[in-house]
Amino acid sequence: xxxxxxxxxxxxxxxxxxxTAVMTVATPVMAAVEKFNQHPLATQTSINSRLLxxxxxxxxxxxxxxxxxxxxxxxxxxxxxxxxxxxxxxxIAYSLAYGVVTTVPFYLIAGARGEQDVGWNTFYNVAAMxxxxxxxxxxxxxxxxxxxxxxxxxxxxxxQQFSPREKKGLAAxxxxxxxxxxxxxxNLAPYFS
Numbered sequence: 559x560x561x562x563x564x565x566x567x568x569x570x571x572x573x574x575x576x577x578t579a580v581m582t583v584a585t586p587v588m589a590a591v592e593k594f595n596q597h598p599l600a601t602q603t604s605i606n607s608r609l610l611x612x613x614x615x616x617x618x619x620x621x622x623x624x625x626x627x628x629x630x631x632x633x634x635x636x637x638x639x640x641x642x643x644x645x646x647x648x649x650i651a652y653s654l655a656y657g658v659v660t661t662v663p664f665y666l667i668a669g670a671r672g673e674q675d676v677g678w679n680t681f682y683n684v685a686a687m688x689x690x691x692x693x694x695x696x697x698x699x700x701x702x703x704x705x706x707x708x709x710x711x712x713x714x715x716x717x718q719q720f721s722p723r724e725k726k727g728l729a730a731x732x733x734x735x736x737x738x739x740x741x742x743x744x745n746l747a748p749y750f751s
Contacts, residue, residue, distance in 0.1 A: 572707050577620030579701035581612055582732050583694050586739035591686045593747035597678035599670060601744060607668035608740070614664075624698055627652055638711050645712070646692035653691025657684040697732075704729040 585608055592604040599607065615623075627649070631637075636648045661680045670676045687694075696712060703710035703718070704725035710718075717728070 571705070572702070573618075573621045574616075575701050575705045575707050576624040576698055577615045578729075578733065579697040580620050580623055580694060581615055582701075582736045583690060583697045584611065584615075586736050586743060587686055587690050588683060589740045590743040591682045592679060593743055594750060595678065595682045597674045597682075598747070599675055599679055601747065603669050603675065605744070607665065607670070610664070610668045623656060626656070627695065627698070642712065645695065649695030650688055650691035653694055654684060654688040657687035661687075701729055 588611065589604060589608055592599040592607065593601070598604075630652050631648060634648055636645055661683050662676060665676045665679060665683075670679060699710040699712045702708045703713055706722060717725070720728070
């Protein structure tokens with residue numbers, strides 16, 4: 559598929575919603591992984607990597623992640639009618655594969671150097687992507703529903719019946735919690751090193 563047709567397939571609202579959903583989960587998880595492992599990144603390198611991730615995600619990698627996820631779901635027969643277990647398994651496997659391909663170049667661009675920074679943090683990052691892959695996928699589906707991009711059958715019935723304003727409030731709460739947890743990770747890290 560040509561790049562032009564991919565760009566046409568992605569609309570700005572969906573891109574912003576998908577990117578925000580991905581960053582809401584990924585930012586605090588990866589900040590914690592980078593700071594609370596046996597080979598932690600220097601705080602500035604970790605902050606650089608989080609800022610780079612946010613920039614790349616909003617520059618197009620968020621949509622690339624979700625676009626590829628959609629095609630992967632189609633390839634493996636994951637539909638809205640599939641079981642939640644099948645959806646979770648797919649999202650875990652997909653996130654692992656995506657992490658294996660993207661993590662080493664990402665850390666090199668972020669300024670990490672050497673086996674300890676690049677090698678070990680790649681290992682921990684990919685493991686975390688696999689562990690939280692189901693949450694990344696769920697977050698994308700939920701945010702799409704919250705911002706009226708497409709409904710999600712994955713949400714509990716009670717949340718599906720929320721008003722658009724209440725759903726946007728849930729999204730704002732999730733983003734706020736994400737930022738708070740990220741800040742907490744950086745503030746607590748010196749006490750555990």
